Amino acid sequence: MSIITDVLRSSSAILKGMKRTLSEIPREKWTVQYPEEPVTVQPRYRGMHLLHVDEAGKEKCVACYLCAAACPSDCIYIEAETDPRPYADRIGRDERYAKVYNIDYGRCIFCGFCVEACPKDAITHGYNFEISVYNRADLLKTKDDLLITKQKQSKNYRVALSTEDVDSEFKEV
Numbered sequence: 001m002s003i004i005t006d007v008l009r010s011s012s013a014i015l016k017g018m019k020r021t022l023s024e025i026p027r028e029k030w031t032v033q034y035p036e037e038p039v040t041v042q043p044r045y046r047g048m049h050l051l052h053v054d055e056a057g058k059e060k061c062v063a064c065y066l067c068a069a070a071c072p073s074d075c076i077y078i079e080a081e082t083d084p085r086p087y088a089d090r091i092g093r094d095e096r097y098a099k100v101y102n103i104d105y106g107r108c109i110f111c112g113f114c115v116e117a118c119p120k121d122a123i124t125h126g127y128n129f130e131i132s133v134y135n136r137a138d139l140l141k142t143k144d145d146l147l148i149t150k151q152k153q154s155k156n157y158r159v160a161l162s163t164e165d166v167d168s169e170f171k172e173v
């Protein structure tokens with residue numbers, strides 16, 4: 001192959017690349033100036049988990065361990081406890097509740113198997129993705145981090161198709 005053919009082929013490749021780049025310039029920009037502008041996440045997005053409560057604020061989790069058994073990453077740790085007090089006084093909706101409920105986000109792969117396995121709809125994926133930390137140990141989240149009534153919510157995202165700034169499922173504390 002001659003040098004001239006080589007130069008022509010290279011020039012053609014460069015022109016092709018430049019044409020593609022220039023054609024993108026007038027198009028709508030998808031870049032978001034996060035965190036100044038909120039990021040839009042899709043309704044199916046799997047973010048940090050939420051542990052749910054019933055209408056009276058009682059925890060729905062009955063510490064059955066099904067989520068932990070379904071987890072392929074072995075990142076859920078639960079300690080069960082029994083609270084025989086009347087419904088109005090106890091922590092959970094049922095007598096049995098999770099005294100300890102930890103998820104290690106250093107291992108979680110956000111597969112959603114735990115959510116599928118739960119017979120009480122006690123755990124779902126929320127939309128919070130801001131879980132970056134400087135220390136690996138801080139990726140271990142406890143019940144206080146996961147409970148829907150306690151989890152700190154960010155204003156830095158909105159859910160697509162939602163009219164609110166953040167998903168209505170979230171509560172600010």
Ligand code: SF4
Pocket residue numbers: 067070071072073074075076103107108109110111112113114115
């Ligand atoms: S999302 Fe998957 S990896 Fe993460 S805790 Fe649930 S089952 Fe385990």
Ligand code: SF4
Pocket residue numbers: 060061062063064065066067068078098117118119120121122123
């Ligand atoms: S979150 Fe659901 S599956 Fe997991 S221990 Fe609680 S009730 Fe059982």
